[in-house]
Amino acid sequence: MKKLLVGLTLLHAALATPALAKDYQIGAAFPLSGANAEYGQVFSSGVDLAIEHINADKKLSGKLSAIYEDSQALPAQGVIAANKLINVSKVPYILSAFTGVSKAMAPIGAKTKTVMVNGGGVGPDLAMLGEYFWNTIPLANFEVTAMVPYLVKEKGxxxxxxxxxxxxxxxxxxxxxxxxxxxxxxDVVGSFSIPTTAQQFSGVAARVRDTKPDAVYIATYGNQQVQLVKQLRDNGVSQPLASYSAMSLPSILKLPEAKGLVYTSQQVTLNKDDPLTKRVEEDYKKKYGKEPNMYVLNYYNAVLTFAELAAALEKAGKPVTGENLLAQRKATKNFQFVGATVSFADDGTVKSPIQINEIVGDGTSKLIAAGK
Known part of the structure; x- marks a missing residue:
């Protein structure tokens, strides 16, 4: 009888004890080395700040952390990183970047029902990679559509x-x-392709000069874009330069030859009077000494999305798996991003107004045309 009473007491204590807090890990396949490592630094700063905020707010029952793997901005390396994060680290949610890398990783996510979220690549076909692939950045077709009328109609x-x-x-x-x-x-008077590894552009500059353009649009990224802008100017291409959101990197903003270059980006309203935006802006400035750019915000928002979905699943008593995260996203009408309330389209994209910016030449840019 005594043993029975002891057993019942222990059972009652076990039932009365709350479930242990569960820690979560998400993955990130970013370029941490090579010519595009600067992007990885920028992306991860947004991820890290979001995790700090989520843990401080106790949004989840346990702690959230990120496991970083080096994609080197190369598709093959991205596949290796994705396989390691899924098969070894067992994460249900992976952050990706770069169009080619994301396209290589997406089939792995679809096969294993692992959510992958891109906040940096802008190729339009990233909207067609299946329901387990999401984007928190407007894709390039929206950026080009916003820039062309400004160049052709407004500037002539x-x-x-x-x-x-x-x-x-x-x-x-x-x-x-x-x-x-x-x-x-x-009229596009000349289109010149360059290999992803090219760093010498005097020949391209000569061919561009021969077309006598009114303006030159650049579509590349990382250290290559730094060298391209510099060498275009050094080799006599004096026409206005235009590009897309990749030109917002610090290495470009502080480049003297980039002064006057115009580029598109999603609209960022950091002065919006809401607590989330204010907190992100102030804490990022305190930590890094500068305002967060849209890449920082994209990956902050991507991590915040995971936390909101995981918290809802915890509340419902469901495990945080890729399959359940997808179902919860589909069941969630709106998400609070930094500076905006958004919803995901069926193809996993979010749409945002696009603004046009001009590089000032002192490491910053200024808004010259508001988003629509």
Missing amino acids: YKRIALIYVDDPLGQAVLKDLTKEVKAAGG
């Missing part, structure tokens, strides 16, 4: 030359820019 630059990297991003921009410039009444 009818003759546009294009320099594009020979990968899925560059090929998508070639297609969209050619179509949009023609529709606006202009």
Whole structure:
């Protein structure tokens, strides 16, 4: 009888004890080395700040952390990183970046029912990678569509030359820019592809000069874009330069040759009077000494999305798996991002107004056309 009473007491104590807090890990396949490592630093700063805030607010029952793997911005390395994060680290949610890398990783996510979220690549075909692949950044077709009327109609630059990297991003921009410039009444007078590893551009500059363009649109990224802008100017290409959101990196903003370059980005309203935006802006400035750019915000929002979905699953008593995260996202009408309330389209994209910025030359840029 005594043993029975002791057993019942222990059972009662076990039932009365709350479930142990569960810690969570998400993955990130970012370039941590190589020519595009600067992007990885920027992306991870947004991830790390979001995790700090989520843990401080106790949004989840346990602690959230991130496991980083080096994609080197290369598709093959991205596949290795994704397989390691899924098969070894067992994460249900992976952050990706770069169009070619994301396209290589996406089939793995679809096969294993692992959510993958891109906040940096902008190739339009990233909207067609299946229901387990999401984007927190507007894709390049929206950026090109916003830039072309500004160049052709507002500024009167009818003759546009294009320099594009020979990968899925560059090929998508070639297609969209050619179509949009023609529709606006202009002409793409020359389109010049460059290999992803190229660093010498004097020959390209000479060919661009021969087309006598009114403006030059650049579609590349990382250290390559730094060298390209510098060498275009050094080799006598004096026409206005235009590009997309990749030009917001610190290395470009502080480059003297980039002064006056205009680029598109999603609209960022950091002065919006809401607690989330204010907190992110103030804490990022305190930690890094500068304002967060849209890449920082994209990955902050991607991590915040995981936390909101995981918290809802915890509340419902469901495990945080890729399959359940997808179902919960579909069941959630709106998400509070930094500076905006958004919803995901069926193809996993979020749409945002696009603004046009001009590089000032002192490490910053200024808004010259508000988003629509």
